[in-house]
Amino acid sequence: MKAEIITIGDEILIGQIVDTNSAYIAKELNKIGVSVYQITSIQDERDHILQSLEDASQRADIIIITGGLGPTKDDITKKCLCEFFDDHLIRNKEVLQHIEQLFEKYIDTPISDLNRDQALLPSKSIALHNEYGTAPGMWFEENEHVFISIPGVPYEMRGLMDREIIPRIMQNYSRPVILHKTVITYGLGESALAEKIESWEENLPEEIKLAYLPHLGKVRLRLSAKGDNEESLKNLIDQAISKLHHFIGDIIFGYEDEDPMEVIISRLLAEQNWTMATAESCTGGKLASIFTREPGASVSFKGSVVSYSTEAKKELLEVPEELIEKYSVVSAEVAEAMARGAQEKFHTQFAISTTGNAGPTKGDSNAEIGTVFIGIATPKKVVSHRFNFGNHREKVLGKAVNKAMELLHQSIIDLSKGN
Amino acid sequence: MKAEIITIGDEILIGQIVDTNSAYIAKELNKIGVSVYQITSIQDERDHILQSLEDASQRADIIIITGGLGPTKDDITKKCLCEFFDDHLIRNKEVLQHIEQLFEKYIDTPISDLNRDQALLPSKSIALHNEYGTAPGMWFEENEHVFISIPGVPYEMRGLMDREIIPRIMQNYSRPVILHKTVITYGLGESALAEKIESWEENLPEEIKLAYLPHLGKVRLRLSAKGDNEESLKNLIDQAISKLHHFIGDIIFGYEDEDPMEVIISRLLAEQNWTMATAESCTGGKLASIFTREPGASVSFKGSVVSYSTEAKKELLEVPEELIEKYSVVSAEVAEAMARGAQEKFHTQFAISTTGNAGPTKGDSNAEIGTVFIGIATPKKVVSHRFNFGNHREKVLGKAVNKAMELLHQSIIDLSKGN
Numbered sequence: 001m002k003a004e005i006i007t008i009g010d011e012i013l014i015g016q017i018v019d020t021n022s023a024y025i026a027k028e029l030n031k032i033g034v035s036v037y038q039i040t041s042i043q044d045e046r047d048h049i050l051q052s053l054e055d056a057s058q059r060a061d062i063i064i065i066t067g068g069l070g071p072t073k074d075d076i077t078k079k080c081l082c083e084f085f086d087d088h089l090i091r092n093k094e095v096l097q098h099i100e101q102l103f104e105k106y107i108d109t110p111i112s113d114l115n116r117d118q119a120l121l122p123s124k125s126i127a128l129h130n131e132y133g134t135a136p137g138m139w140f141e142e143n144e145h146v147f148i149s150i151p152g153v154p155y156e157m158r159g160l161m162d163r164e165i166i167p168r169i170m171q172n173y174s175r176p177v178i179l180h181k182t183v184i185t186y187g188l189g190e191s192a193l194a195e196k197i198e199s200w201e202e203n204l205p206e207e208i209k210l211a212y213l214p215h216l217g218k219v220r221l222r223l224s225a226k227g228d229n230e231e232s233l234k235n236l237i238d239q240a241i242s243k244l245h246h247f248i249g250d251i252i253f254g255y256e257d258e259d260p261m262e263v264i265i266s267r268l269l270a271e272q273n274w275t276m277a278t279a280e281s282c283t284g285g286k287l288a289s290i291f292t293r294e295p296g297a298s299v300s301f302k303g304s305v306v307s308y309s310t311e312a313k314k315e316l317l318e319v320p321e322e323l324i325e326k327y328s329v330v331s332a333e334v335a336e337a338m339a340r341g342a343q344e345k346f347h348t349q350f351a352i353s354t355t356g357n358a359g360p361t362k363g364d365s366n367a368e369i370g371t372v373f374i375g376i377a378t379p380k381k382v383v384s385h386r387f388n389f390g391n392h393r394e395k396v397l398g399k400a401v402n403k404a405m406e407l408l409h410q411s412i413i414d415l416s417k418g419n
Numbered sequence: 420m421k422a423e424i425i426t427i428g429d430e431i432l433i434g435q436i437v438d439t440n441s442a443y444i445a446k447e448l449n450k451i452g453v454s455v456y457q458i459t460s461i462q463d464e465r466d467h468i469l470q471s472l473e474d475a476s477q478r479a480d481i482i483i484i485t486g487g488l489g490p491t492k493d494d495i496t497k498k499c500l501c502e503f504f505d506d507h508l509i510r511n512k513e514v515l516q517h518i519e520q521l522f523e524k525y526i527d528t529p530i531s532d533l534n535r536d537q538a539l540l541p542s543k544s545i546a547l548h549n550e551y552g553t554a555p556g557m558w559f560e561e562n563e564h565v566f567i568s569i570p571g572v573p574y575e576m577r578g579l580m581d582r583e584i585i586p587r588i589m590q591n592y593s594r595p596v597i598l599h600k601t602v603i604t605y606g607l608g609e610s611a612l613a614e615k616i617e618s619w620e621e622n623l624p625e626e627i628k629l630a631y632l633p634h635l636g637k638v639r640l641r642l643s644a645k646g647d648n649e650e651s652l653k654n655l656i657d658q659a660i661s662k663l664h665h666f667i668g669d670i671i672f673g674y675e676d677e678d679p680m681e682v683i684i685s686r687l688l689a690e691q692n693w694t695m696a697t698a699e700s701c702t703g704g705k706l707a708s709i710f711t712r713e714p715g716a717s718v719s720f721k722g723s724v725v726s727y728s729t730e731a732k733k734e735l736l737e738v739p740e741e742l743i744e745k746y747s748v749v750s751a752e753v754a755e756a757m758a759r760g761a762q763e764k765f766h767t768q769f770a771i772s773t774t775g776n777a778g779p780t781k782g783d784s785n786a787e788i789g790t791v792f793i794g795i796a797t798p799k800k801v802v803s804h805r806f807n808f809g810n811h812r813e814k815v816l817g818k819a820v821n822k823a824m825e826l827l828h829q830s831i832i833d834l835s836k837g838n
Contacts, residue, residue: 010628010630010641010643011630011632011641012441012442012445012458013445013454013455013456013457013458014445014446014449014454014455014599014643015441015442015443015444015445015446015447015448015449015455016442016446016599016601016632016641017442017632018437018438018439018441018442019437019438019441019442019458020437022431022434022437022438022460023431023434023435023436023437023438024434025434026431026432026433026434027433027434027435028434029434030433030434035432035433036432036433036434037432037461037462037467038432038459038460038461038467039431039432039438039458039459039460040457040458040459040460041441041457041458041459042456042457043456044630048456048457070609070631070633071609071610071613072609072610072613072631073613073620073629074628074629074630074631075631106809107608109607109608109611110611112610112611112614114610114613114614115610132809132810132811132814153633154813155811155813155814180433180435182435188528189526189528190489190490190491191490191491191531191533191534192528192529192531194490194491194492194533195531195533201492209429209493210492210493211429211430211463211493212489212491212493212494213430213435213436214489214572222429222430222435224429224433278725280704280707283708283711284707284708284710284711284712284716285699285704285705285706285707285708285711285723285725286704286708286711287704288699288703288704288707288708288725288727289702289703289704289705289707289708291703292702292703292704292705292725292727293703295777295778295779295780295812297703297727298727298728301727302727302728302730302731303724303725303726303727303728303731303735304704304723304724304725304727305722305723305724305725305735306697306704306707306711306722306723306724306725307722308707308711308716308717308720308721308722308723309717309721309722309765311721311765311766312721312722312764312765315764316722316724316735316764316765345731345734345735346728346730346731346735347730358714359714360714361714390525390551391551392551392574393714394573394574395551395574
């Protein structure tokens with residue numbers, strides 16, 4: 001089973017928006033054993049849309065099309081689908097009812113004919129219920145191919161994928177098993193790592209494909225296996241990883257599972273009834289916004305002081321003025337005082353702090369561009385670490401966030417072991 | 420001049436990463452009059468890479484290929500390019516020197532043959548200097564087509580686009596002018612807006628193409644014009660927008676230019692020597708992280724208290740306990756007290772606060788899911804506004820952030836007019 005994703009919308013081709021939908025769709029399809037062969041982004045233009053539908057059907061079994069389903073004139077996907085399938089539009093009563101209900105409940109402006117016309121669907125399609133919006137999804141089957149058209153609004157698209165499309169594919173098609181396991185390593189560059197594991201890589205079973213994913217200070221190794229039997233694929237991967245430990249066991253930091261790092265940390269904290277806070281200078285609230293992304297974060301995450309000014313460091317985190325004068329705001333001493341300040345102010349077991357100079361120019365302190373101090377306060381101690389994350393602002397901030405999460409994760413594990 | 424972007428990497432096709440590179444490349448090409456006809460994402464697989472290069476050359480003049488240039492075995496782009504152009508690799512001395520310098524300066528592990536081999540380039544290509552990484556870009560010209568291969572690491576890609584690729588395209592090719600202007604409207608849905616401007620839309624000059632871009636509470640209208648004469652296209656767009664004001668002048672909020680909202684706000688503040696801070700409950704640091712994204716933010720942005728717990732609201736922002744008990748944490752009174760607290764603690768002219776229930780379940784307060792209060796403190800007053808942003812967590816948070824920025828922007832403008 002191969003799939004292809006076609007995203008329609010001039011806004012992608014002129015770079016006005018980033019296409020995040022395709023990654024979500026690809027991930028969900030992959031989980032159920034459908035591999036995505038190609039992702040194609042094209043303009044809202046009739047000939048190109050028709051050509052792409054035709055081309056995709058040569059390559060893939062399932063074609064998922066996003067975008068171009070709005071009520072206005074620039075949205076032409078539905079018209080093109082009618083043309084492609086030699087079909088015509090008919091009104092769907094259930095969809096119309098849903099649109100009318102949405103307007104009644106959430107929308108101030110009165111419903112118009114343009115809105116009502118979103119209930120007009122090609123007669124050959126099955127309507128897919130769009131809980132969060134007025135444009136329904138459409139499911140077409142023709143010559144062993146499935147074409148699925150859904151809106152490009154991300155949360156509407158996700159609702160349709162989760163509730164309508166994935167369950168239907170699982171019910172109607174037999175699929176192979178695809179398993180991925182990603183090993184997270186820290187401390188070796190991509191090529192140094194590759195040299196160290198060369199003989200391991202050469203002896204991998206042929207069902208397993210290896211990929212190197214370097215990203216801001218960590219290299220992830222992704223092992224992918226495809227086959228019929230989940231159990232035996234899982235064993236193959238586990239054996240390969242166990243062998244990998246002989247080569248680089250010291251730099252394997254963990255495995256990437258379904259959950260991102262902030263969820264893993266929140267879970268560890270909640271298990272022990274521990275809480276955390278952040279004190280952020282150079283990372284400017286990024287850590288806080290990551291920890292509060294998930295619902296229920298308030299159980300373990302108590303808050304953050306983003307102390308972008310020296311004043312705020314003194315007044316809100318009670319960093320002693322002498323420390324700042326003696327060591328400057330970018331220093332181990334200030335990072336530690338910030339972490340201790342956040343720990344006290346938010347009454348938490350853990351606090352993590354960042355202070356540094358991300359560039360592109362030198363700021364208040366004389367610290368070299370790229371210098372970041374990360375402080376960690378635990379119930380047993382306060383420590384800090386100094387890093388130089390390079391010469392590019394975004395890279396420095398990204399690496400600082402990753403490193404802070406890594407250090408916090410490690411201290412939580414240490415403390416739960418009594419260290 | 421048409422371009423096509425090919426991104427190579429299994430990680431995109433399995434949804435492990437979002438392809439942000441294409442949007443950047445598309446935007447930069449568009450600015451200099453090169454329109455992107457298609458973006459294609461494919462796996463690290465020989466046949467598919469060769470086929471895509473061939474297909475793209477049928478559709479486009481400039482083909483930009485990202486990804487697959489790492490030093491490890493899973494990266495096969497260079498090999499495929501050699502095959503496609505019937506070429507062989509030769510060592511480039513300057514590139515080798517650059518790689519050796521990078522290792523000396525920034526990398527702890529010793530340089531290896533895999534690293535040195537990144538200086539092996541196809542003999543028909545021109546090397547493009549990659550300031551931030553070891554894999555150079557490559558520029559091929561063949562049969563009136565240009566093929567450009569660059570690494571997929573975002574900041575390396577951007578460096579190459581800005582310093583090498585865009586200048587070379589500008590120097591070597593004549594291009595039409597492409598202009599976009601985007602009008603930001605608030606308060607009307609996509610279809611209600613379309614009905615109101617129907618006759619305006621029908622009478623647009625044929626050089627202008629219109630697109631509706633609805634996004635979390637605002638609808639942007641993008642006017643795009645393509646032609647030879649920048650001045651006359653600019654006039655056409657200006658005239659169209661001036662006519663548009665007769666139809667919906669009351670809901671036009673502004674224009675989207677190169678700068679995002681946070682930059683516009685920071686600039687307005689800096690002009691008056693004013694400063695700001697945030698007090699965030701439901702938005703959890705998102706506002707702070709947006710304002711600190713740009714370098715130099717510390718001139719006007721002083722910091723944030725992310726008060727995710729009730730305790731923190733009381734202790735760090737001095738929200739009176741009685742208010743919380745009487746009105747609950749999700750209330751106009753608490754939003755206003757939070758804004759006032761941040762204004763006082765950070766000694767700023769402006770402060771903006773958020774408190775609400777983003778769902779998916781009811782939290783500490785009894786507030787309905789989707790309810791958000793936004794408070795704004797200025798030197799003249801403290802006000803708050805109540806919103807219901809719907810039933811989807813991410814949508815609620817996104818709309819809260821957009822609305823908070825909009826309200827802050829408006830209060831800054833009001834105060835600068837003396838209101």
